[in-house]
Amino acid sequence: MAFPRSRRVRQFYLSMLFLITGRAVQAASGIDPDIRREVSRLPEDCTLKLTVWPKGPGFTLRKTEAGTLRLLPPQETSDADMHMEIQAPALGFTLFTFRESSAAAASKGRITASGELALACSLVRILNRTEIYLLPRRIALRAVKRYESPPKKHRRRLHVLFRTLIFKPPGGSP
Amino acid sequence: MSSVQQLSSFSFHAGSQMFIGAQALDHLPYVLHQRGISRPAVLHAPDREGTSLMKSVTDVLADCGMLFFPVVFRQDAVSLEEHTDAVIALGNVPARAAHQLAFQSGLPLAMVLTDLQNCTEAGNMHTGVFPDYLFLDPSAYPRAVPELTARTAVAALTMLTESLQQDRAHDISCCFSEAGIGQLQEAARQPLRSLQARHAAAEAALEAALVRSNTGAGTVSSVCQALSSSGFTFPSEASAVLLPLLLAQMDQHGGRFLFSVGGSREILRLLDEFVPSAGFPRRTDQILALARSTAELSHQHHGRDILRLFDTAGAEA
Amino acid sequence: MKSRQFFRFTPPGRTVVGPRALETLPELAAGLGISAPMVLTDQQVAASGTSSLVISFLSEAAPPAAVFDRIAPDPDFTAAEAAAELYRSSGCDSLVAVGGGSVIDTAKGVNLLVSQDRESLRPMQGAWNRTGVLRPLIALPTTAGSGSEATQTAVLKDPDTGRTCSFLSPALVPDLAVLDPRLTETLPTDMQAAGGLDALTHAVEAYISLGKNPLSDRLALRATELIVHHLPRILASPRNQHARLQLSVAAHLAGTAFSNSMVGLVHTLGHSAGAVCGIPHGVCMSILLPYGLEYSSHRCMPLLADLLLPVAGRGVYDSLAEETRGIHLISQIRDFIREVHRLTKGAHPLRFRDILSDGNIPVMRPEHIAVIARQAAGDPSLFYSPEEFSQKEAAEVLFAAYWGYPLDTDLVKKGHQK
Incomplete structure (x- = not known):
């Protein structure tokens, strides 16, 4: 069963984590060359959505003309080319407290994916790379299958965190 | 294998x-x-x-x-x-x-x-x-009651062992039986009060039910069910008494699939792990006598089969 | 594995096995309540008379309302969509797939389209996203390999992108699988070899996959034992009915195992190699299997050691030190594949470079490797691989498999396990 017991605390935690992760992915997509390469292979205008069933939270990212990802405001998040859905808030909590990696969650059928699964693979790689910037190494080790320290990690980490906090979009319109 | x-x-x-x-x-x-x-x-x-x-x-x-x-x-x-x-x-x-x-x-x-x-x-x-x-x-799972977990484990062990030995056993059913016995081995490694052991016993019982649905109930399970209907005992208690008889017979005739889980010696070891915790009253002789009389009265094939078990055990003695 | 770790398990539908299993088809079909089935098959199976045999049994209870035999190897959405149209226009109420993995996977695609009243499969892709009750589907596998008659997955190619697309849902598991040695009687030896090695790959990858569980483990181990025991016997003596039935059972067990644990790197690369170069799936699997194991070995050495028991037997297993069993397994599997190559008189290739088209031209060329590696990055089976891999690493594995030299394990990154 879920920990902590209070659903409201858990929901608040998840909302915060989704907000931070969504912003961080947007920021990292303008900074990390591997993420940029991954995004460049996505179809134009492609939208990727990650939510928790039944009532969220979640985020939607769209590929911009500049080849980065942009976090869409909630009112623009209806349809997506690929939608990943975590099957329960408690399972989302396990994933976002980094007690289970996204690969393990996918392999256990805890996440539903609707749409082209190649896009789901891209989103998971982008999330993993972003987590390496966001999280201390010891925690990131639990969240990703293989920890690869990117070049200039500390400088880029500061850059990603700064952009996440001030929520500066990485240029380009959706 | x-x-x-x-x-x-x-x-x-x-x-x-x-x-x-x-x-x-x-x-x-x-x-x-x-x-x-x-x-x-x-x-x-x-x-x-x-x-x-x-x-x-x-x-x-x-x-x-x-x-x-x-x-x-x-x-x-x-x-x-x-x-x-x-x-x-x-x-x-x-x-x-x-x-x-x-x-x-x-x-x-x-x-x-x-x-x-x-x-x-x-x-x-x-x-x-x-x-x-x-x-x-x-x-x-509700509050831990090791006696009940042990009884579940004994019932599962009986069904899984019998399912390996049934005429209707086959490669698919045996995979489920082996997985179930593997879970009971896992349960036997932990204190029965622990969640690990309880969960392993529960999983074994689930697999036993699936296998039994395909291979049918064996001799011991059938007789235990009949004894249980009489109200004198419950199936796992009767299993604990009768399963060793079956294992003795299997040793004589060679278990086809039993080898893959360590043979009858391993099944007996598991039985010895669970039975002391199950809190069964000490009435082996009564159960044996009741099983024999039930079998003699029964016109079904398991009645004859259980009598054969007694004969084998008697010959060995 | 920790005993309380979560897993989900979807068993196969009813499975009927035996030398006279086909005779039970009318009764079983009636039990499913079908009256106007659509039979799906391919032209090779149709020409061999196997589909006619099935239809003759089926007709006793439910004469087919339509027969669709335009399914090519590595099928794409087009075949499924055309078959769905025929299904609707003929007033069918169920599907009967007679063929290998391509035919059964196409039947699953048709089932999604007709049950959920859709025109195109493209928007229906995904994992765990389709449920509800589909139309009854009966699978009669004519190759002992894919195990698709037991799985909750279907893989079809998107004709627009050339990519393989995956569908994963418990609803896709066929309701009934019939395994009868007469179904594989006319299978050519090289296809038998490729099918058997495909099944071996399923079993081995299921055992080392991240999604493994105690049930899939048992199924994988038993499947491995049966394949290693029976495949050489079939290749040496193709009329051995007992061995052919046992290999069908093994493929079914391996299918059930990987359907619930999923597969890894070998399938990730194999799907893409098949899609880009048109190499049969089973051939891709057998060429890549030792390389996939070498690549992931540092992550799963104890599991590879377990697999040595069914592959090499108790004597070899007991004679080796624990830490050398995993490596020995890889060399045993290489030897086994070489033995299959020998028994098929070289028809089963050992490396990609040796696969030639009708005009004696290699179907895979070194320049394909980058394309395959890029496409592999979008294959969902990479989620389940015990080791992560980049496109560069995928290309290294493919190069080694192309030329047939052992993988340079120093090139493999070991991530945070180092």
């Missing part, structure tokens, strides 16, 4: 989608939602209100905003509210009623089981139809 089976015909069916292990119950609302279910009935025994089993299920449904109707199981009748679109049965007590209710109404059936099972709940023995979904989540 076992020797390879000769050319034979068989049929296998296991029917249910299984969700086993930590956080398994968290999948329940989504699975129901995907099936279009929005108003399930939660069927539970009267004494289960407020228990961790009941609370776990109702919490997880409420957490996802799913409406449900708690229905108390009583021996006489179970009635469902209008618009109920599925049955969720909690634990072993209402299992038979839930099977029949789902079968008659055509509603999907989800069973949430614990380490207290008699190894029929997850099978198709009651109606010929398997439950649609099976859930085993250690967080939903």
Whole structure:
């Protein structure tokens, strides 16, 4: 069963984590060359959505003309080319407290994916790379299958965190 | 590994989608939602209100905003509210009623089981139809009662051992039997009070039910069931007395698949692990006598089979 | 594995096995309530007379309302969509797939389209996203390999992108699988070899996959034992009915195992190699299997050691030190594949470079490797691989498999396990 017991605390935690992760992915997509390469292979205008069933939270990212990802405001998040859905808030909590990696969650059928699964693979790689910037190494080790320290990690980490906090979009319109 | 089976015909069916292990119950609302279910009935025994089993299920449904109707199981009748679109049965007590209710109404059936099972709940023995979904989540298990876990383990061990030895055993059923015995080995490595051991015993019981649905009940299980119907004993107690007789016979005739799980010596070792914790009254002689008289009166094949077991044991003695 | 770790398990539908299993088809079809099935097959199976045999049994209970035999190897959405149209226009109520993995996977695609009243499969892709009750589907596998008659997955190619697309849902598991040695009687030896090695790959990858569980483990181990025991016997003596039935059972067990644990790197690369170069799936699997194991070995050495028991037997297993068993397994599997190559008189290739088209031109060329590696990055089976891999690493594995030299394990990154 879920920990902590209070659903409201858990929901608040998840909302915060989704907000931070969504912003961080947007920021990292303008900074990390591997993420940029991954995004460049996505179809134009492609939208990727990650939510928790039944009532969220979640985020939607769209590929911009500049080849980065942009976090869409909630009112623009209806349809997506690929939608990943975590099957329960408690399972989302396990994933976002980094007690289970996204690969393990996918392999256990805890996440539903609707749409082209190649896009789901891209989103998971982008999330993993972003987590390496966001999280201390010891925690990131639990969240990703293989920890690869990117070049200039500390400088880029500061850059990603700064952009996440001030929520500066990485240029380009959706 | 076992020797390879000769050319034979068989049929296998296991029917249910299984969700086993930590956080398994968290999948329940989504699975129901995907099936279009929005108003399930939660069927539970009267004494289960407020228990961790009941609370776990109702919490997880409420957490996802799913409406449900708690229905108390009583021996006489179970009635469902209008618009109920599925049955969720909690634990072993209402299992038979839930099977029949789902079968008659055509509603999907989800069973949430614990380490207290008699190894029929997850099978198709009651109606010929398997439950649609099976859930085993250690967080939903009620307070630890090692005697009951041990009895579940003995019942499962008997069925799994017999299923390996049945004429109807085959490569698919044996995989399930071996997995079940593997779980009992896991359970025997831990204190029976621990969640690991309880969960392993519960999983073994579930696998025993699935296998038994395909290979049928063996000699010992059938006789134990008959003794249990007489009210003198319950199946696991009788199994603990009669299974060693079967193992002696298997040793004489060579177990076809039993080798893959370590042979009869390993089964006896497991039995020795669980029986002392099961709290059975010391009445081996009475059970043996009753089993013999039941077998002599029985016109069914298992009656003759159990007499053969006695003969083998007698010859050995 | 921790005993309380979560897993979900979807068993196969009813499975009927035996030398006279086809005779039970009318009764079983009637039990499913079908009256106007659509039979799906391919032209090779149709020409061999196997589909006619099935239809003759089926007709006793439910004469087919339509027969669709335009399914090519590595099928794409087009075949499924055309078959769905025929299904609707003929007033069918169920599907009967007689063929290998391509035919059964196409039947699953048709089932999604007709049950959920859709025109195109493209928007229906995904994992765990389709449920509900589909039309009855009966699978009669004519190759002992894919195990698709037991799985909750279907893989079809998108004709627009050339990519393989995956569908994963418990609803896709066929309701009934019939395994009868007469179904594989006319299978050519090289296809038997490729099918058997495909099944071996399923079993081995299921055992080392991230999604493994105690049930899939048992199924995988038994499947491995049966394949290693029976495949050489079939290749040496193709009329051995007992061995052919046992291999069908093994493929079914392996299918059930990987359907519940999923597969890894070998399939990730194999799907893409098949899609880009048109190499049969089973051939891709057998060429890549030792390389996939070498690549992931540092992550799963104890599991590879377990697999040595069914592959090499108790004597070899007991004679080796625990830490050398995993490496020995890889060399045993290489030897086994070489033995299959020998028994098929070289028809079963050992490396990609040796696969030639009708005009004696290699179907895979070194320049394909980058394309395959890029496409592999979008294959969902990479989620389940015990080791992560980049495109560069995928290309290294493919190069080694192309030329047939052992993988340079120093090139494999070991991530945070180092």
